Amino acid sequence: MAIDLQWLRRVTERRKKETSEEGIRLHPPAMVKEVLDFLRVWELKKGVLVDMTVGTGGHTLAILQANPKVKVVGIDRDAASLEVSAKRLSDYADRVTLIHGDMRDTQRLLRQVGIGQVDGCLIDPGLSLWQMDSKRGFSFLDDTPLDMRMDRTSHVTAQTLLQTMSTDELECLFLQSGECRYDARRIAQAIVKERNRSGGIPTAKALAELVMQVKGVRGGRIHPATKVFLALRMAVNEEIDALRFGIVEGSKVLKKGGRLVVLTYQSLEDKTVKETFAALAQPPEKGDDRPMLRILTKDPIRPSYQERKQNPRARSCKLRAAERVK
Ligand SMILES: C[S@@+](CC[C@H](N)C(=O)[O-])C[C@H]1O[C@@H](n2cnc3c(N)ncnc32)[C@H](O)[C@@H]1O
Known part of the structure; x- marks a missing residue:
């Protein structure tokens, strides 16, 4: 069975719009305005900010241009x-490291450069558009092996997971991180069946096609394989663990009065930010009874209507911010 043609047409049109003159898609x-406001970029007399997930540099560029x-x-x-x-x-090389x-590892990495x-x-966090096009199996259209590693020096690939996890483990993975409640078992069974039949699923495209063929699989407006790909990517890159510990590390390196801003794009990430902020905003059980953080956003801030219209990818974005208080 081929990839859904309507979906393919939508994706191809969007890609065309997003591609720059150099032929690449920058994220x-x-x-941006909300991030810069919460970080008080315009007010800083001088100072150092850390973009802990710099990607292709969009937010960093805006910060450098603003002040x-x-x-x-x-x-x-x-x-x-x-x-x-x-x-x-490169135009700002004297102000970027x-x-x-x-x-x-933020604390250790900053120490290495004397900060x-x-x-x-x-x-x-998450994946940038540029990575989506990097032919590592992040996209359903990739006729390449299911790698999905953001850091290519790490060891576990999505292929490893698909080859080694049992039906129960795959089901659990899809249920927990992919939120595909209705189809998780049937998709896990199809993967294991295919693995036993042919020796494995060779490419990202083959996995997307396999998911499409699972009887009764639900997708709605999104491609039915979206949540399967998301679950695999999050597992390969330990994304929830990284987000939780990233927030703790970010809080540790802040000066008193320094701010931490976190963007998320899906409910599990937002839940992680909310819970980690809440834990760091509680007074510790022993010693100094002041908490480390003060939460600045009781509820997450959402993109404006105008931004959602201009950049549909930002539609699901949520921003939470906190300030170091001791
Ligand atoms: C959504 S993109 C960031 C886009 C960036 N803000 C911009 O404006 O271009 C997410 C980036 O986070 C990186 N990333 C994900 N997990 C990470 C981690 N644990 N440590 C460092 N970088 C990570 C990814 O490699 C990716 O480049």
């Missing part, structure tokens, strides 16, 4: 993305 940064006195340290676990952002930010690493406490941190 359109979400909620010539601010420096940015950009961290990303994807070395290839850093090459793109280094080129894009790019580091290949995981946001879970202790900073004025603000931004986390914009």
